[in-house]
Amino acid sequence: MEIKYIKEHTLKPNEIERYGRQLITPDIGVSGQMSLCNASVLIVGAGGLGCPVALYLSSAGVGTLGLVDYDTVEISNLHRQIGHRESSKGISKAVSLAKTISELNSLVKINTYETTFTSDTAMEIIKDYDIVVDASDNVATRYLVNDACVLTGKPLVSGSALKWEGQVTVYNYNNGPCYRCIFPTPPPVETVTKCSDGGVLGPIVGVIGSLQALETIKILTNNKEGVLSGRLLIYDGMSAVFRTVRIRGRQSGCNVCGDKPTVTQLIDYTQFCRSDYSESAG
């Protein structure tokens, strides 16, 4: 690397070598790389979205990654979950994904949580992280992750996918809205289609997970203006059309992030949503 990139920093020579092509990117720079190396990100879900998120955040050099997933790898996951392998069949998804990313970047510290993210486990896990990525696959977990982020003051990078479509936005960032601001009431159970019922394509979660990784990097490197807060990205893979739309800001009447919140600690989200913290296997 040229000398102009390496004055006054705390990056080690092996980090300069590894991240050189990244830290010369405009608006990253040495200071951005140092922020990434010092950051910690919790990824809730080690499935279709969690795999590309973990692969790209580990390769970018995020210092500490936490991976939460109660589930184990099945062969039927592998058409879209590219961070696992056939040889991991039957073992924990969090452990399987951790193994893959540690072989990609051994400089990253990885914490695995082979547990369901619930009202009982969430706060203890989340407290050690700067940012949370929602890569889960069900409604109850999405409300839980949101409320835990609001209660602990952490930005939430949210992605979701089904069939040929995906959606991405950032909640609870820079005084922007939270998930409940947009969706105060859970959807009727009968309107929710699971990936195990509707199917989903690997490249769709690949696009959405990569976008989640990029938003996380933008937040960590303080590229505030570009962050997808107060905007929702909608992707239709079949027609190859993306739309970035403006959504409402933080709602003063929101039950969790509003001026007079009624939700001041985690509740029972399976009851609130009338559904489980898990999809059926898929």
Next chain:
Amino acid sequence: MEIKYIKEHTLKPNEIERYGRQLITPDIGVSGQMSLCNASVLIVGAGGLGCPVALYLSSAGVGTLGLVDYDTVEISNLHRQIGHRESSKGISKAVSLAKTISELNSLVKINTYETTFTSDTAMEIIKDYDIVVDASDNVATRYLVNDACVLTGKPLVSGSALKWEGQVTVYNYNNGPCYRCIFPTPPPVETVTKCSDGGVLGPIVGVIGSLQALETIKILTNNKEGVLSGRLLIYDGMSAVFRTVRIRGRQSGCNVCGDKPTVTQLIDYTQFCRSDYSESAG
């Protein structure tokens, strides 16, 4: 799987198990999965774009994948090239990526070409494939891949990326334009920025490579209307904005795909573009 999905097909039980969540996706179905399993795709470049393309096409069950790359894995690649590992340092990128995807899906047949894709090697390699994915990193290769696809009548799924931006389109498909229809003259050498000079972020190639994999799947499953032919997708990762724009159709005056082509066999593209078939390492 329910019985309605498994009547009259040639998929084996282990394929049904593995691809079940994919083949229930609308507009894929059993017939789409059979098309994928019987297809062959050549990926030119096993770097930033080639990694997600190969990971998602292998996991989706494309029957035969060809990987072309003359280069070897370096640690400075790993911030964005998620299909390689630290332990592959110094070995061929084509072989390294083949190892990763074979551990993800052992049902896929993989051919590796540890060579530079040139006027001398291209036709012999390309002839065995249905579709070509351009995941290369330089101008000369892009003209070469285009002309080889036109001369052999194969669709070309093209992606490119630099810094925070990316572009995707499909050439030579369904009577649509080829690369030369849009760019008849190579750019002046001094206007071309390489990833090794300008930098590039992992999630950017993740998004673009995933999009290339999806276009390939759409072509193979005969979802013609949605294919990005005659349209160009432009992505600005910093502002999180995508644009899908209409581009010109096939040009009757095009030197290679036009009515009176002057290019009827491969030429010397390093001379034509006044640049090499390789970036410097990065």
Next chain:
Amino acid sequence: MKVKIELSGGLELLFDKKKVHEIEFADKNEIPLKDLILYMRDNLLKERSELFVVDDTVRPGILVLINDADWELFGGISYNVEDKDTIIFISTLHGG
């Protein structure tokens, strides 16, 4: 007046699998959004209206966009739809 309606996130399955619907109201210059939603329920919906409308508005989990922006920025259900508006109904996704 003409209105363009787009459906995504699986909502199109309720509307004959068509993602885009163009509607013309020959006798009107504007129409309350609530009336448009009830019109869609009564004329375009092919099945199970409770998956689209509950209590005379869209059911929870559907985001409504008026010309590419959240309807809450325009008064929500009390907005008056004008000629050439595009109204998008998106069912939020939860999978991953």
Next chain:
Amino acid sequence: MKVKIELSGGLELLFDKKKVHEIEFADKNEIPLKDLILYMRDNLLKERSELFVVDDTVRPGILVLINDADWELFGGISYNVEDKDTIIFISTLHGG
């Protein structure tokens, strides 16, 4: 007349790193695209004009879009730019 100009693919680096430029021509209703490009070269370009214009048109490797469609669909360099048009100049990328 007002014209919106957008630059991408690195071209913005030649134009003071600004991706969007709004230009007003108070005395005109339309302007030939060629004149607009030369105006940009002479008034907006901060450095090395040969990276943008060669032989009085954009250099090879730049794609020009008129209101989100390829300029070749509108006659290319001979198009007349109208009030409120958006002209996008994209440098094609080659990396990966």
